[in-house]
Structures are given as C-alpha cells and as structure tokens.
Amino acid sequence: MGAALGAVVIASLYFVKVLFLAVVIVAVGIGVTELVRSFADRGINIPLVPTLVGMTAMIGGAYWGGTPWLLGSFAMTVLVLMIWRMLRGTEDYVRDVTATILVMVYPSLLAGFAALLLADPGDQGRRGADMVLIFIATTVASDIGGYFAGISLGKHKMSAVISPKKTWEGFAGSALACMAVGGWLVAWRLEEDVWKGVLIGAVVVVFATLGDLIESAIKRDLGVKDMSSVLPGHGGMMDRLDSLVVALIPVWVLLTLLV
Incomplete structure (x- = not known):
C-alpha cells in the first residue's frame, strides 16, 4: 500500500x-x-x-x-x-x-x-516538484526509521498516555533517517549544501512526531483506534496525513529561506 x-x-x-x-x-x-x-x-x-x-x-x-x-x-x-x-x-x-x-x-x-x-516556478517548474518530493520523502523517512528502530530497540516510552507505542529509541531512528534522506535529496535534487537537507530533516522529525501525537490525542478523545479503514494496513487517510500536514509548515519556511 x-x-x-x-x-x-x-x-x-x-x-x-x-x-x-x-x-x-x-x-x-x-x-x-x-x-x-x-x-x-x-x-x-x-x-x-x-x-x-x-x-x-x-x-x-x-x-x-x-x-x-x-x-x-x-x-x-x-x-x-x-x-x-x-x-x-x-x-x-x-x-x-x-x-x-x-x-x-x-x-x-x-x-x-x-x-x-x-x-514554485524555478527551473521551469521542476524545483517545485523537487521540493514537494523532499518534503514527502523526509517525512515518510521519519515513519519508517521510527518504526524499525522502535520495534527492534524501543524500550523507553515517549508518552504512554497519548501514544503508548512511541519510544525515544524510535524517535532516534526517525531522526537519523530524516537527516540522511533530507541531506541526500537536497544535494541531489536541488544541488544545495548537504547541511541544509540535514537541518530540514532534523526539523521534520520533531514536527512529524508532534503531528502523530496530535492525531493520537484526537483519536483518544474521540474513542477511536483508526480514523477509518480506507487504507489496508494503515488505517484511515488521516493516519497517513497526520505527520505530513504538521511537518509541512516548517519545511515550507526552511525551503523558502534556504533555497
């Protein structure tokens, strides 16, 4: 999926x-x-x-x-x-x-x-597509890195009340994945300094995690496990969008300032 x-x-x-x-x-x-x-x-x-x-x-x-x-x-x-x-x-x-x-x-x-x-009209419109790709890939890297680090190393809970499955070890995995993907894509697609992508990745992991926690808080208040079952294996669409929409604002700000 x-x-x-x-x-x-x-x-x-x-x-x-x-x-x-x-x-x-x-x-x-x-x-x-x-x-x-x-x-x-x-x-x-x-x-x-x-x-x-x-x-x-x-x-x-x-x-x-x-x-x-x-x-x-x-x-x-x-x-x-x-x-x-x-x-x-x-x-x-x-x-x-x-x-x-x-x-x-x-x-x-x-x-x-x-x-x-x-x-964004830069490079005949290609730059806008590249920036969206960087935003999506970096945020997705947060979920993937956090998932694998969490299931293999996770022991210390971040917030047992809001999201009992999230751990600090998973957060560290998310951070490494975000910064690696961000640095690579910014250097490859935008031909900018790697440190800019690493900075974007570091910011993304914080806001992507907060986005996930925000949706978890909403679901707990509403008494639901998933928003729906429209995406097999993922739950609802909001269960995929939660990290993306919250990370989007700081990524837009950083790309606007740095690129």
Whole structure:
C-alpha cells in the first residue's frame, strides 16, 4: 500500500503537476471526511459539503493565487461555516464551530502549503516538484526509521498516555533517517549544501512526531483506534496525513529561506 501511494505521488508530481494537486485534494478530502464523521459519532456537527468545498478552494487557490488566496479562502470559508451553523440554532453552537475551525486548519489549511511549494516556478517548474518530493520523502523517512528502530530497540516510552507505542529509541531512528534522506535529496535534487537537507530533516522529525501525537490525542478523545479503514494496513487517510500536514509548515519556511 505504501509503495502504491508513493508511485501515485511521484508519477503525478513529475508528469502532470495539476494531477498531483488533484491527488492532494482527494487525499485531504478523505481525511476531512473521516474527521467529520468521527466528530459526528460524538454528537459534534460539522457540515461536510461546504467544508470540502472550502478545502478545495484553499488548496487550489494556494496553487494558482499564492499565499493571499490560501489565507483569504480560509477566512471566507470559516465565516460561511459560522453563518451556516448559526442558521441551525444556538444550542452547542460554540462547540460545533470550534470543531469546524479545527478541521479547516487541520488538515485543510496546513495542506495548502504543499500547493505553495508545488507552485514554485524555478527551473521551469521542476524545483517545485523537487521540493514537494523532499518534503514527502523526509517525512515518510521519519515513519519508517521510527518504526524499525522502535520495534527492534524501543524500550523507553515517549508518552504512554497519548501514544503508548512511541519510544525515544524510535524517535532516534526517525531522526537519523530524516537527516540522511533530507541531506541526500537536497544535494541531489536541488544541488544545495548537504547541511541544509540535514537541518530540514532534523526539523521534520520533531514536527512529524508532534503531528502523530496530535492525531493520537484526537483519536483518544474521540474513542477511536483508526480514523477509518480506507487504507489496508494503515488505517484511515488521516493516519497517513497526520505527520505530513504538521511537518509541512516548517519545511515550507526552511525551503523558502534556504533555497
């Protein structure tokens, strides 16, 4: 399943960039749907269709219009959803609107920064694809490195309450994998200094781990093990996007500053 997802990402990223944008919108849309349905099981009401429309406008706007369109689409979507919920009455209004804004930020707004990376015009558009590849590969390396180090060496728990399977040994494996992959890809694809990629990898491992813990906290509060079973062996789409969307912002900042 992981190899199939990787093949779809790379093929769309380097052959038709707009197709990759569609892949992002579909993936994030599935993740948003999982969150909305999980909230609904706890009696928290979030309107699915306008939320998906707003998410699509944010990601598409970021690609074609840049940061102003991303933030503008986000603000307008939140305002529309607040009005939408108000028309249904005032009972539990604050609770539902708060959950709605959470979903519009995580993962919708955060995913828009992938579109900002993709839209980079350098080297006839190739640099944007390379930066997205570096972001995805480095974050995936965190999961892979942490998994193998955790199952073979893991003894000391990071947070037994939030995520009992995460260990400090696994975190060390994630860090080594992230920095190795980051240094290699930045030197190969962007022809930049290796230390820049190592720095990106070091930042990614921190935020990817935090992203995983954030989703674990949400799932524990909602009383679910996985967001869904849409990806065999992986759980739900949000179970794959959790590290990516949180690591995306610092990677975007670093690539913008360093490259």
